Amino acid sequence: xxxxxxxxxxxxxxxxxxxxxxxxxxxxxxxxxxxxxxxxxxxxxxxxxxxxxxxxxxxxxxxxxxxxxxxxxxxxxxxxxxxxxxxxxxxxxxxxxxxxxxxxxxxxxxxxxxxxxxxxxxxxxxxxxxxxxxxxxxxxxxxxxxxxxxxxxxxxxxxxxxxxxxxxxxxxxxxxxxxxxxxxxxxxxxxxxxxxxxxxxxxxxxxxxxxxxxxxxxxxxxxxxxxxxxxxxxxxxxxxxxxxxxxxxxxxxxxxxxxxxxxxxxxxxxxxxxxxxxxxxxxxxxx
Amino acid sequence: xxxxxxxxxxxxxxxxxxxxxxxxxxxxxxxxxxxxxxxxxxxxxxxxxxxxxxxxxxxxxxxxxxxxxxxxxxxxxxxxxxxxxxxxxxxxxxxxxxxxxxxxxxxxxxxxxxxxxxxxxxxxxxxxxxxxxxxxxx
Numbered sequence: 017x018x019x020x021x022x023x024x025x026x027x028x029x030x031x032x033x034x035x036x037x038x039x040x041x042x043x044x045x046x047x048x049x050x051x052x053x054x055x056x057x058x059x060x061x062x063x064x065x066x067x068x069x070x071x072x073x074x075x076x077x078x079x080x081x082x083x084x085x086x087x088x089x090x091x092x093x094x095x096x097x098x099x100x101x102x103x104x105x106x107x108x109x110x111x112x113x114x115x116x117x118x119x120x121x122x123x124x125x126x127x128x129x130x131x132x133x134x135x136x137x138x139x140x141x142x143x144x145x146x147x148x149x150x151x152x153x154x155x156x157x158x159x160x161x162x163x164x165x166x167x168x169x170x171x172x173x174x175x176x177x178x179x180x181x182x183x184x185x186x187x188x189x190x191x192x193x194x195x196x197x198x199x200x201x202x203x204x205x206x207x208x209x210x211x212x213x214x215x216x217x218x219x220x221x222x223x224x225x226x227x228x229x230x231x232x233x234x235x236x237x238x239x240x241x242x243x244x245x246x247x248x249x250x251x252x253x254x255x256x257x258x259x260x261x262x263x264x265x266x267x268x269x270x271x272x273x274x275x276x277x278x279x280x281x282x283x284x285x286x287x288x289x290x291x292x293x294x295x296x297x298x299x300x301x302x303x
Numbered sequence: 304x305x306x307x308x309x310x311x312x313x314x315x316x317x318x319x320x321x322x323x324x325x326x327x328x329x330x331x332x333x334x335x336x337x338x339x340x341x342x343x344x345x346x347x348x349x350x351x352x353x354x355x356x357x358x359x360x361x362x363x364x365x366x367x368x369x370x371x372x373x374x375x376x377x378x379x380x381x382x383x384x385x386x387x388x389x390x391x392x393x394x395x396x397x398x399x400x401x402x403x404x405x406x407x408x409x410x411x412x413x414x415x416x417x418x419x420x421x422x423x424x425x426x427x428x429x430x431x432x433x434x435x436x437x438x439x440x441x
Contacts, residue, residue, distance in 0.1 A: 071346070221343055
């Protein structure tokens with residue numbers, strides 16, 4: 017049985033840990049709220065842009081626009097969005113596993129799959145096993161549109177220079193505080209939204225021409241998609257961290273309870289032992 | 304014919320405004336144009352420029368950075384990357400940006416990749432200052 021002093025020391029150390037995990041939980045909760053607001057705020061823009069794109073794609077000739085062009089898929093690029101920091105449960109592990117699975121399954125379909133990682137954790141995990149084309153770390157603390165646009169530009173350039181024939185993005189979508197959905201979306205070539213026949217499509221005026229507009233709007237669409245993935249991932253990360261820290265705090269509390277019990281038992285045993293010694297000593301003197 | 308047109312301005316960060324207005328003026332790819340209630344469906348790209356709308360007796364100005372305007376059924380939806388109301392513009396910052404862009408442009412030639420970036424920055428700063436000036440005059 018460990019000594020009283022050793023148990024006491026452990027209790028103190030677990031208490032300290034609990035304090036940290038509790039604080040982290042609070043911080044994550046606050047950050048989560050902000051991240052969630054960002055996700056909601058970005059939604060109208062993405063939605064409206066999607067609508068405009070749909071209308072354009074429906075009514076115009078999509079032949080010969082490079083970003084829509086389906087090539088024989090030989091080289092693929094996978095964008096993996098992880099977090100920069102750990103201590104968020106299975107958040108990063110899950111996404112990395114999904115990436116591994118994707119790479120394994122699609123190995124036969126493509127001659128080469130490259131990776132673009134966003135976030136330090138994913139890069140650390142995947143860099144030893146696969147070819148990383150580019151890495152963006154430390155961009156997630158405050159995801160902004162400029163960074164998303166920058167990444168989108170890089171990807172588009174890679175696609176246009178035929179470095180990649182297909183581009184996918186893999187990220188944790190925020191579903192609720194407790195759960196994240198691992199989402200895989202094809203970024204390029206853009207799959208035009210299914211053309212639904214409207215009963216009466218009003219005749220639009222286009223300035224400049226439809227084709228020109230479409231050419232301009234497609235890169236924006238990619239940017240928005242990347243931006244959304246970043247926002248979702250950040251919100252999911254904070255949610256995951258909050259849950260992880262919450263259960264860590266709970267575990268710590270449980271552990272403190274157990275240790276306290278052990279401590280009290282040890283204390284009682286020591287007292288009993290002392291009493292026994294005194295009594296037996298007294299007995300022997302009496303004798 | 305409807306008397307008013309609904310103007311919605313959306314950026315990736317937030318919905319900037321939703322308002323019933325009488326008239327919208329914006330800078331399109333082919334030049335400045337106006338939208339009145341009852342306008343035919345229209346989709347156009349916007350250049351870095353100014354958007355103003357009339358409501359009641361007053362006119363409000365905004366500085367826009369590159370986007371789209373869609374008109375349909377007396378509803379105008381503007382998708383832009385950034386939009387600033389005249390009273391939100393930081394004049395000092397715009398001036399500083401203008402100075403920086405001018406400096407940079409002097410050094411660059413038209414072939415440089417950064418030339419167009421800086422040119423756009425210059426344009427943005429100019430528009431911001433214009434819009435801010437209009438607001439100040441009122």
